[in-house]
Amino acid sequence: MFGLESAKAALDDNGVSSGLNSKLTQLQKSKDDVVKEIQRLQQKLLTIEGDIKTMTSKLDEVKASKQKLKGDLSMGFAEVKALTKQVVLGTNESDTAVISSVDSIRMKAITTIHQFLQ
Numbered sequence: 001m002f003g004l005e006s007a008k009a010a011l012d013d014n015g016v017s018s019g020l021n022s023k024l025t026q027l028q029k030s031k032d033d034v035v036k037e038i039q040r041l042q043q044k045l046l047t048i049e050g051d052i053k054t055m056t057s058k059l060d061e062v063k064a065s066k067q068k069l070k071g072d073l074s075m076g077f078a079e080v081k082a083l084t085k086q087v088v089l090g091t092n093e094s095d096t097a098v099i100s101s102v103d104s105i106r107m108k109a110i111t112t113i114h115q116f117l118q
Contacts, residue, residue: 069116076109 083102 065116069112072112073109076105079105 080102083098083105086098
């Protein structure tokens with residue numbers, strides 16, 4: 001009979017069950033917290049990936065602009081070189097016209113570079 005009373009007392013003891021239920025509740029709350037943190041980090045990752053795409057696109061645009069400016073500058077230098085070869089001793093008016101043309105090309109190149117750098 002003593003064994004049956006002991007078994008009945010164990011069944012009636014809710015302490016073990018209550019402790020396990022409490023631990024289960026804590027684990028479920030921890031799981032929920034982890035799931036929320038994962039969702040927050042996934043959203044942050046999406047935002048960062050979008051920022052990376054935007055910056056990559058802007059960088060590509062800057063590289064393309066830089067290449068165009070290099071081409072423009074090279075053409076400008078070629079024009080200046082060609083005009084410099086055309087400068088010959090002669091009248092001041094013809095020299096002044098050629099020099100003005102060269103100055104105009106030089107200023108255009110400088111302005112283009114300045115605009116790119118801003």
